[in-house]
Amino acid sequence: MQQKNLSIMHPRPSSIVAALYTLRDLNVEVAILHGPPGCSFKHARLLEEDGIRVVTTALDENGFVFGGHDRLVDMLQKVEERFSPKRIGVVGTCVSMIIGEELHEAVMEANLDAPVIEVEVHAGYNDNTKGVLFALESALDVGIIDRQEFERQQHLLSEATNVEKKYGAASKEYLEPSRGDVKYTVAKRVIEMLKAGKKGICILNAKKETAYMFADITVALQEVAKKLGVEDNIVNFANLDTGLGLPRVRQHAEHILADMHDNVKIDEIIGGLDEYPIAGQQVRQLIESNYRDFDFAVIAGVPHAIPMEALEGMELISITNGPRQVHPLKDMGHEHVLVEIDLHPKTLGVTNIVESEFGATLRQLAREE
């Protein structure tokens, strides 16, 4: 028997939302939230920008008291009639799970042609990755993914949870959100180092679609180095393997690489876009064998998953999209920490690299040189 986790005061990501994002990655066309109308509203809305429809059974006080089985059966049938989706998801909520709703019974009763992924989940898990895991288990049951991919994902999720607990937003009882350092000041420092002939590693270690914006930093740094005539002083690492992960995730890597085109050469591929929790090991090996003498590193995405030993002696410029990641990164020893505020919404529903604030700042300063 094990003692339970640290009790964290700040709001944490929701397992229900994690399940919804996973259904999107599994190319589900319509997800039904079985619960109150307002549950997960903000993310449900965002996901619609990314091509997955989210509808709700809108359980009200009567639904809580008398159960929502019939509503769910109705909703399943309505969804089939109205949208004719090829793949459907049903996701639990706190209330439907507490009152003991059985998603499976409703799915059996509705008897649709399209496969339905049932996710019995509520938001009461300490690790929101539980929502991902439950969705994948169900996808495995209906044969949408195979066991090998499931086990690979399971491993990645457990590593992601470890990273968050050790170095991330789940590492302390309370973390103050922060906007990080001023981008102008940090961009100036980067240009100063480039002009001084310092050598830098640009590491893109991003989680899935967030790479659409984090990749802009790789592109901007390359442009600026080129303008200053020092592009040979920069090497690029990126977790943009196009052969790993769910089809949708591979596609993101393809899109980004295509968009980088001839402008940026990725020197080292450090894994797939879902391998951000483990790509750090690859980075460590690469640096140890080939890049020991580099002076600085610009790390975008999930910088806290890169082991500090690997980066020893380098000045670190890290870019995250989590305001609660700033203090943990500073504590780890990252000198400059920047936040791309509201990055995630801007990376949904896109197929091209999206401009980042830090990238834009670097470009502007380089123009003023």
Add this chain to the structure above:
Amino acid sequence: MNPQKRIAIYGKGGIGKSSTASNVAAACADEGYNVMIIGCDPKSDSSITLLGGKRIPTILDLLREGMEIEKEDDVVFEGYKGVKCVEVGGPEPGIGCAGRGIIVAIQKLKKISESMKKMDLIIYDVPGDIVCGGFVAPIRKGLVNEAYVLTSGEYMPLYAANNICKGLSRINTKLSGVICNSRSVSREEEIVSKFANEIGSELVAFIPKEQIVQDCERDGYSVLEKAGDTDIAEVYRSLARNIMASDCAVDPRALTDERLRELTR
């Protein structure tokens, strides 16, 4: 090998479900079957007479302490003749949500218990009143495949039994028989037998009211263990054999209130 029997005993609160369940469990263990009893009542008193009057830590006790239950030894305890005893437990009366507690505990048990698969008989001792969704979790999660209804010949227990029959058809569970736990009221066996037939089932045991059952319980033992040579022990044995051999479960047809009243008059 016969397929595993997974039964739940339903009936009005206080009618003797736990008594019957633990005596049946003991009788089956006597016959050499592998038996597990899972107490789903927040009072957690289903297995007490199989454990010499001792209480065991419940699944929810451990979860309340914040323990991560990883192996079945934490919550599965051996009682009389190796009967495996589990208690779900629950929150203090009036606090939290006992229904959710059953769902969580059952899911946990299903995940960690290796020996569940090896049992010949698993008895779910469920609370008398199915007050919310959680209380049917064992059935909904596909853990129970047969139900028994326990009643006396009194009107209110029969009324409850009739209601349970309505509930069983709603949750697609078949009824394997009606058990009468006698309260020594007039024409009792006749009334319950008739009720059983009219709902499409049959009376599988008539357990007479005997002080010895109460005496054994007060000492913390089953009748089978403490008074194995009595007539009533034989009644439990015969019920146990009947349960293990049963293969004619039906979808019960609940009676109308009028018919039920006529029957008991």
